[in-house]
Amino acid sequence: MKKFLKIQIIVLILISIVMISCNRTDDDSPDFPEGSTEYVNLWVQDSMKRYYYWADQMPAKPDYHLPTKDFFKSLLSPQDRFSFIVNTSDSSTYPLSVRTMFGFDYTLLQLPGGEVVTVIKLVLKNSPASNAGLERGVLIKKINGQNITASNAEQLTSAIPSHTVLDLTVGSWVNGSIENEKDIKVYYGYSLSQPLESKIFEKNGKKTGYLYVYDFPDGMVNVLIQKFAEFKSLGIQELILDLRYNYGGSVSSAAALCSLIPSGISANSPFIIYKGNKNGGEVKRTFSEQIAYTSGAPDFSVLQAYSLGLSKVYVLTSGSTASASEIVINNLKPYLQVIQAGDTTLGKDMAGFVIEDKRKPKKITWQIHPVIYKVFNAQGEGNYSSGIAPQLQVNEFKNLPLSPLGDPDEVLLSSVLNTIYSKSIYNGNPQEQPKILYQSDSPAAGLSGLKFK
Template structure:
């Protein structure tokens, strides 16, 4: 679960957070009290929080910790959260990190509303229960899913440890072969990279699906690109449609493997913080070096495909470090984005916690600390990054497996590669009514 919960947080500097309140105007409360904890939270946020200057001057220190934290947040902030490491109930919950799948409620051109399983994590509780991408959910815990009740049903699932589903297959425009499936709350293993090579008229196109950007993935990325390069791949489709993000250093390593004309000293990212954080600039080499399993830039770049164009598949669930890949490669090659608008998490940060030994405060703060920009200073995409070709992956049912050349977004990208066109009008053939993962990605809940 740790990998899924950690959206974005990157180690930019080594730091220790003191539990001593340095604000002489703040009240003093007994150690161990809720009020003293809240003073520590306030003090930490004043130092690091991007919107520190918008925090209330006189918050209510008597509030429970999570409520106090929320009272400090800017209305612009969709992502900061706080957890108690000794209380699992305080951690963000989602269908994906509890059960290992996600679904979307769509309305077909006929007016019929159906609930489609869009993602099943490998070796997850959902996977082990037999769920597959493309299945149709007709009932959850005995209730038929509709656009009106989908959010309520999703919320109730987060308070349970077992869910009962009725699922079927989509055949000839209707649900068939319905069966009952029980999914238990549990852990999902780290997700593998999925790669394919498509070959048409002697032109090889690589496909790489990346679920997230965990720390330490640089060697895996290097191996995949070595395989692509050895196979003579000339074009690349990068599938980030369900990627919430993760380590910016892992994302930087990926970016180093794609374009030509860059070096270790080429600028990669700019972090802009509050008056305390200032502005931090990182080159490719510098940002990659923060990965625990970092490889030297030149070792990585030796397997670069040297491309001048990249195809990226995105959705409303593409966030944080995944969006950084889209935005921060633009100064170095043409990025052809296909799919839907990304989530809009143009921010990054690190975990703020008590580093004393023994630790006296078990809470961790996960605040927005920086806005992020590319080498050209381009950022500010809080409304998401819009694709050049807006394509709805639910246009054709059943959904095909990721990596299948006939799958809607992959097919559109391949059409662009080989025929230089995309049928972007397909976006309007179905309507997306609800997505089980987008509220989680947007609100950290």
């Protein structure tokens, strides 16, 4: 008994030495009054040291007196295009874009004859833009009274977040010119969640399913099950995923989609590898583990009942295809043939989670959205920071006016349907096609962080 008590005393002494050592280290750090900018910045630095993928590149002695947003930027690696920070008590600190504020996006094109036009490529359903009457394919001549040109397009777009109302002059593309011009107002507002849209195409007895996926929110599994139950009951033999405007979202939702497509996978089939800094290490997850990471998600066996068991899938992409949607492309490759059509994706081969003050009550209202992991597929393939290039390079804007998404005559969709049904490969002549001069969502302003879960 005495020997046991002696050992306990020695352990307590050692713990005390460690605690004193830790306190001395803490004393070496700056000491700022609670509530000050410096106090917040020190919390930001400590959080980033622990989680940030490039923590080893952070400056050893940053300027704690900088405003918090500027301080955060001073910590970032030159390789980092995606980390951001917001103050939950100040809406002006949130990333804003034409899409998030007004519910649409547009592209500035130079046509083969030299004319420059601006075409609306995306209008969200139940958005301020759709409520104002905007549609995909409409052309914009003026924004807030100014003609859009190649030289001022970026400036006009960057100024949009400072407006709560957009005055647009728009028109229709008819026989090579803009007609039926009119002035409309689009008011800043909220866009509702976007639905999954599906269609079935059939020719010569072969059925092809088309699924437009705008994003990957948490809890979309049941909606996916509904769509794939329909696909399976109709006996589709080919599948086209339209991810061209999909910025990403939850990795678990992306994993659920992936689990519904190929044959030969099980609950224990590896899905993803996360690689972090020296603190985060490497995390591997199977399909089942990744899907279950979202609370309330159905068991993998439930999803498997609706799997199509395909040997290939077609994916429509653009420069707005990012993060979780890129994971769908990369992480399906070990299990089936992925045929990509459109343009090279954005190149967000990274994931993270939100870091915030968990104390009650909170002492800090800032919220950090850092890059924490690089992501890889089951075969260890990743590193696509320059984007994932398509096998079928197709210019979405080669025919004006733009057809609605899901229309069999729409350029990207028709190129794949032609490949499926006629076996001929699209081979457009880049010299005869419009040149993209500017896009309102490039660089990807307002991209939400890809969610680790």
